[in-house]
Amino acid sequence: MEEKLEGILTRYRENEGNLISILQDIESEFGYLREDAINWVSERLDVPPAKFYGIATFYAQFHLKPRGKNVITACCGTACHVKGSERLINSLVKELAIPEGEETSEDLQFTVEKVNCVGACSIAPVIIVNKIVHGKMTPDKLMKEMKTLKEGKREYTDYI
Amino acid sequence: MANLTINGKQIIVPDGVTILDAARRNDIYIPTLCDDPRLEPHGGCRLCLIQVKGMPRPVTACTTPVTEGMEIETTNEQIERQRRTIVELLLSDHPNDCMICDKAGDCTLQELAYFYDIRSNRFVGERRQYTKKDQNPFIERDMEKCILCGKCVRVCDEIQGLGAIDVAGRGFTAKVSPAFEKDLNCEFCGQCVSICPTGALMGKQSVGKGRQKDVKEVETVCTYCGCGCNVTLHVSRNEVVRVTSRPDTINEGWLCVKGRFGYSFINIPARLTTPLIKKDGKFVPASWDEALDLIAEKLGAIKEKHGPDAIGGLSSARCTNEENYLFQKFIRAGIGTNNVDHCARY
């Protein structure tokens, strides 16, 4: 871990970064904001951990808990909303057994998250599965997609 | 200097001060919950919104500097309606348990509710509910009573230089919190407690020991070190229940953990209140005259027999500079040795 964090700090110093960019790097390195990583960086930079925590909890992009292997993002912009994004989200949560009030399934396979408008309103409703944008989504199409994901017919790596 | 008028009254204040400051200097009341002259302005509570002639919308008095010729109105129907709404909104997300709150009678929010005569609230809705208790030894943190004025965060950062807490989350569920919602683990200077306008932050030892109206305030100087911080002991039923400090003192109202929270020894029965002299292997209470006579006699005898350099003096950081000066004078001139030192050197 420390080696990776050293790398992040080096980048921070070279590029005149800020605390947000450090957190963005930690998030992309470890998948979420690990408490020990933040405490380590906080000590090295002599910036109180409470400050990092304040920033981490302010921005929607940061996560304090581990996330699922597959990340399904539902757009909740206006156009997606009027075209039924709510129904898609409900069916996802049910299908993937996401516990109430959580975003990630217990086996860490799936994360379902809502985002504000991704700006692809003309193909609403939009669902992003592992960074691939799917437009004009219907519950049927979505369930089919989830089935292939669940059965492992399509691996996470297929998307990258 | 800048000439301006507040509510039609001509006043002159130094350049660069805020409107709120200008009003305070002239004893004109503008309500606020988030301002403290010792901290950077915040502009969050919106109670100090005032109307400046020529500005399109009301501005916060705490953040706006005065300019020459400014015409300010600190109150009118619309401003008062807004202020009332803000207080109502705060109360709609507050436990409103003033009857059992230690802060009652000394609470700015309660005072504002009284001022605006808020008997019933137009707004009812979800209230933040936090059950977790902070297990730290000194500071009771009741975040349901927090109005997020941010004073504690600012004092910890700007004055104490620590940053042990910050606002976490955002919007309705924003909350003042140490990192990762852990228990508070800081210097426990209690600056945050002293500055909190509501009952959200209290000294743990003070809870249930008497509210402000039952308290007799005794001004004194802290004896923990030579800094000489002014403290105010809050005494209720012959017991010190709280220690505070006034902002207009030499230490500007700031204290350390010892000065603010280290007072429980005062009421402990085992505390020494007279000198003790050992007689037949046992300590027996004695008067100061008796004790000082005994010390003088023994020191004289030692000096007589072994010379002054057989004696050394060690002084305490809890003494004032003047006391320390007298002490070394006593050792050097009275006893006649240079064997004198001070605990702060170790």
Next chain:
Amino acid sequence: MNKDVSIKVCMGTGGIAAGGVEVMSTFEKALASVGIKAAVQKNCSMHKVGCRGFCARDVLVDVIIDGTKSTYQYIKPDMVERIVQEHVVGGAPIGDWLVTDDYHTFHDKQVKVVLSDCGEVDPEDIDSYLGRGGYEAVKKVLTTMTPQETIDVIKASGLRGRGGAGFPTAVKWDMAIKATGPKKYLICNADEGDPGAFMDRSVVEGNPHAVIEGMIIGAYAIGAPHGYVYIRAEYPLAVERLHLAIKQAKERGYLGKNILGKGLDFMIKVKLGAGAFVCGEETALIASIEGKRGQPKAKPPFPVQKGLWGYPTIINNVETLANVPYIIRKGASWYAAMGTEKSKGTKVFALTGKILNSGLIEVPMGIPLKEVIYDIGGGIENGKKLKAVQTGGPSGGCIPANMVDTTLDYESLSKVGSIMGSGGMVVLDETDCMVNVAKYFLQFTQSESCGKCIPCRVGTKRLLEILTRITEGKGREGDIELLESLAADVKTSSLCGLGQSAPNPVLSTIRYYRDEYEAHIYEKRCPAGVCKDLLSYSILEEFCKGCTACTRVCPAGAIIGEKKKPHKIIQDICIKCGACFETCKFKAIKKG
């Protein structure tokens, strides 16, 4: 084979989502496999192009043979083979797949300035932009104009900030040129957060060099050596293309030290937003670039006095900056000839919602709303009736159907209680409940409130709760008045633009649709049939044929009945999902 063939595939976010990458690679393969590899290679080029606005028809493909352009719509990879065979090789376009007339009506009433090169240039290739006159404006200002002359041209063009408030750009720059200090900053605000708006994303994706060129001109005018683009991390493609464009511009000497040998130093850094709508507000944006919690600060001091790291800072929106190079190139009077007296030029809108042709449009200021809806937009989807048009996103308001003559400019929109905003335009039809729409927007602003000031933090929460109870049939007498009064106080006492404008959707819907609010509160009825708690579904026995179609789709098992006999919905079990209503072919399900 010595035809000059060019194929342009739409690769905006919409195009890629519809399979643009596959379409493009299939074209490459298909062209190679027809055995004309060597001959075609020279003349046949494949372009990635940015958004051309008509995302609903993606994937859009232009096939240009010897200068004759044919545009195909809804192209899937399996259709590519035939296009190559019949059109590229055979020379006969496939009529059925070509865009229809409405593709042209969609474009006819538009006037493209900012978008004029979007969909034409390859956003990943600076030469493509240079080939269309790119960076000419930078050359022009650096060689022939002083900073003050540059500002004067912008002043004469009448350009106003496209981020929402419409503050004259030249006035802003004028203040910045006068501000003194060792450093100055120019920030491009690409933190487009309004739900239902994607203008800035499309411009950055489709023509990033125009934004960069605008920034260089701005930097020259105000004397700022440092620039930032603050862009949403939710726009990965835009970020990627922006980085690439900055790299290319630097290589060609348009960015960096001593630009074009004229002594101007200017470099741009890209900062990614981390997901907070409020960071579109200037002071919050600055806090975010500094790496802090994105909380706004009280103004004054304004950013132009004390901004990023305490230095004078100018923040311009993407669209504003993208207009600048075109104004410099074509002149202020050309630009000022478009639009109305006080609102000059064009405005890009993201036209979405219940509209036939949704997409990105650019129209001259002052165009009547109805021309946008019916001519460009092609009218309402599914033959429904127009109810209202929501402009300005969560900070804006609704324009009711009977006011479609309203013209689109800053003044007219504010007169009807809405705003231009950043250009979101959501079309609502008769099946949309206006209380629900207000609730939706408030849900958004409430969840995006930063929490610093009380009116916004608690006030929007209470507004939302009142709206929620109205839609749940628990509204009380006096709720409308309470909404109005609280909304007014939140508006005037909030710290930043988010709180000050959050009540707008509520106030605007009450203004035009008070009767709908009243129906919810007093009659416990949702006239549009949207609010679930005020709905019930029942079966009209005389129409029910007992086909059991509804029983099969009902997810709750709430419909019972024997085959070929009228069915019945058990109200206690019904979850009001509306599945039976959509399924029944005999119109036997009654909603109400």
